[in-house]
Amino acid sequence: MKGLQVADPLLISVLIFVIAIFVGYELITKVPPTLHTPLMSGSNAISGIIVIGAIVIAGQGHSSLSIVLGVIAVALATVNVVGGFLVTDRMLRMFRPRERPGSKKPDSESPK
Amino acid sequence: MSEQVTINVINGFYIVAAVLFILGIKFLGSPRTARKGNALSALAMLIAISATLISKEIIEFEWIILGVAIGSVIGIVLARTVQMTAMPQMVAIFNGFGGGGSALVAAAEFIRINDLVSVGELASVPKDVAAIAIFSTVLGALTLTGSLIAFGKLQGLVTTRPVLMPARNIINALLGIAIVAISVYLVFEPNNPELYALVGILAALFGILLVMPIGGADMPVVISLLNSYSGIAAAATGFVLENTILIVAGAVVGASGLILTRIMTKAMNRSLSNVMLGGFGAEGSSSTGGPAAGERPYRSVTAEDTAMILGYSQSVIFVPGYGLAVAQAQHAVKELAGLLQERGISVKYAIHPVAGRMPGHMNVLLAEADVPYDQLMDLDQSNPEFERTDVAVVIGANDVINPAARTDPESPIYGMPILNVDSARQVVVLKRSMAVGFSGIDNDLFYLDNTSMYFGDAKKSVQDLVGELRQLD
Numbered sequence: 001m002k003g004l005q006v007a008d009p010l011l012i013s014v015l016i017f018v019i020a021i022f023v024g025y026e027l028i029t030k031v032p033p034t035l036h037t038p039l040m041s042g043s044n045a046i047s048g049i050i051v052i053g054a055i056v057i058a059g060q061g062h063s064s065l066s067i068v069l070g071v072i073a074v075a076l077a078t079v080n081v082v083g084g085f086l087v088t089d090r091m092l093r094m095f096r097p098r099e100r101p102g103s104k105k106p107d108s109e110s111p112k
Numbered sequence: 113m114s115e116q117v118t119i120n121v122i123n124g125f126y127i128v129a130a131v132l133f134i135l136g137i138k139f140l141g142s143p144r145t146a147r148k149g150n151a152l153s154a155l156a157m158l159i160a161i162s163a164t165l166i167s168k169e170i171i172e173f174e175w176i177i178l179g180v181a182i183g184s185v186i187g188i189v190l191a192r193t194v195q196m197t198a199m200p201q202m203v204a205i206f207n208g209f210g211g212g213g214s215a216l217v218a219a220a221e222f223i224r225i226n227d228l229v230s231v232g233e234l235a236s237v238p239k240d241v242a243a244i245a246i247f248s249t250v251l252g253a254l255t256l257t258g259s260l261i262a263f264g265k266l267q268g269l270v271t272t273r274p275v276l277m278p279a280r281n282i283i284n285a286l287l288g289i290a291i292v293a294i295s296v297y298l299v300f301e302p303n304n305p306e307l308y309a310l311v312g313i314l315a316a317l318f319g320i321l322l323v324m325p326i327g328g329a330d331m332p333v334v335i336s337l338l339n340s341y342s343g344i345a346a347a348a349t350g351f352v353l354e355n356t357i358l359i360v361a362g363a364v365v366g367a368s369g370l371i372l373t374r375i376m377t378k379a380m381n382r383s384l385s386n387v388m389l390g391g392f393g394a395e396g397s398s399s400t401g402g403p404a405a406g407e408r409p410y411r412s413v414t415a416e417d418t419a420m421i422l423g424y425s426q427s428v429i430f431v432p433g434y435g436l437a438v439a440q441a442q443h444a445v446k447e448l449a450g451l452l453q454e455r456g457i458s459v460k461y462a463i464h465p466v467a468g469r470m471p472g473h474m475n476v477l478l479a480e481a482d483v484p485y486d487q488l489m490d491l492d493q494s495n496p497e498f499e500r501t502d503v504a505v506v507i508g509a510n511d512v513i514n515p516a517a518r519t520d521p522e523s524p525i526y527g528m529p530i531l532n533v534d535s536a537r538q539v540v541v542l543k544r545s546m547a548v549g550f551s552g553i554d555n556d557l558f559y560l561d562n563t564s565m566y567f568g569d570a571k572k573s574v575q576d577l578v579g580e581l582r583q584l585d
Binding site for chain 2: 009010013016018020021023024027028029030031032033034035036037038039040041042043044045046047048049050051052053054055056057058059060061062063065066067069070071072073074075076077078079080081083084086087088089090091092093094095096
């Protein structure tokens with residue numbers, strides 16, 4: 001790469017990793033306990049990001065062993081991604097602020 | 113497009129995906145925006161996957177399509193059919209799959225780099241890459257089998273009691289040493305695929321041994337920790353593949369799991385190592401001194417009595433526990449709450465952080481029954497409320513309301529923050545029998561003057577209450 005003082009790519013990766021940990025920490029400490037299960041299953045789905053690594057391995061056609069490992073990895077990670085996001089959405093759909101779904105007057109029924 | 117341009121385009125999309133992941137998590141922080149947040153994360157995933165597919169490295173698509181098709185079908189079916197009460201085991205198994213994926217990807221990449229060396233395209237396997245790949249495989253394999261055991265325990269396929277093998281600490285230590293020793297050897301002598309497989313298998317075994325001795329009620333900690341492991345394993349694989357989006361997404365998930373783990377262990381007043389060493393509650397019921405359970409006098413009430421107590425009160429707090437999930441009583445409770453509210457009685461719910469089998473388990477069940485989330489209180493909000501409350505109704509919770517945590521320094525749960533239901537004017541405990549809770553200790557709450565015991569299956573008991581309350585007037 002021209003014009004850039006290229007550092008060891010591993011160091012850059014470490015930098016990105018550390019920053020991401022901090023960002024994650026800041027964001028997640030703000031999640032209220034009510035949403036801890038969706039947070040967990042949603043972040044769980046995100047950890048299925050490994051699917052893109054699996055896709056490369058399966059698609060490289062490097063050797064039959066790597067294809068087998070790759071296909072299994074793609075399948076496992078896809079279950080994680082697809083199942084994780086769907087089930088999180090299913091849960092989050094249920095979270096309602098006030099009584100009853102169709103109720104237009106938010107304060108009408110909840111006792112204070 | 114030239115190869116370099118393609119790589120830049122892919123990385124550009126990865127940056128977009130990383131931003132969307134972070135925004136997605138941010139939106140998960142409020143119930144109003146959470147659904148949008150999840151959708152954003154899913155979009156980010158789609159962008160990252162699509163970008164990867166334009167990579168020049170990929171020459172064959174049929175295997176990818178096969179894997180994606182299998183995974184999608186399984187994922188959709190599981191996500192659609194799972195019951196809300198079974199959510200902890202569902203999260204556990206998805207998590208395990210993610211970990212397993214990371215382990216395999218790191219292994220395949222390790223083998224590929226070795227092959228590059230043997231055909232002379234690379235001088236040697238870089239030691240840092242080898243070390244991180246092994247780390248990722250070990251952590252991923254351990255996450256996979258640990259999650260499977262957690263799944264088995266939550267699903268009732270494996271005993272929920274802590275399973276204590278003789279000399280398990282020595283076995284675990286030997287296994288740990290073996291894994292580290294083989295890993296170090298592999299870093300210096302990477303061209304040993306059999307050893308690589310062996311270390312993965314040992315790690316898988318380690319995962320099983322790690323979770324077996326942990327009892328059911330400690331599962332919130334285990335699931336949180338495994339969640340964090342799957343993230344870290346993905347990030348580690350990202351180092352091996354020099355793939356930034358894997359690193360970012362994996363790190364965020366790792367942080368999330370660690371934070372939840374800390375919240376859970378704090379709510380149990382136990383250290384992480386104490387939980388992970390396992391065995392808590394393994395001794396069974398007869399360990400405590402003093403009068404045995406059942407010998408002390410307590411007051412047993414019927415549905416009719418309980419309906420009277422509730423119907424003529426002004427404020428009620430429900431305290432749900434795992435028993436509510438087991439009995440699937442959430443809808444019945446919501447119906448009961450509705451009846452009480454019609455009588456002008458204030459109804460709230462007090463949720464202990466470790467009630468149930470995963471963080472936020474009770475909140476999801478009550479949300480399923482359409483209970484508005486602003487009626488739910490956490491530990492800090494609940495305890496001042498109890499003093500002002502007429503009736504606290506405990507449904508299938510035990511250790512999280514045991515006053516011994518405040519008063520008895522000898523008790524194994526001493527120091528654990530609990531819900532002070534005993535400060536309410538009256539307490540009604542819905543319970544199957546006088547049997548002890550997970551920790552195996554008796555609960556003084558049951559013998560207090562202001563406590564009434566209402567025995568039976570939680571769902572049936574609450575339904576009977578609804579019937580009685582309808583007749584009251």
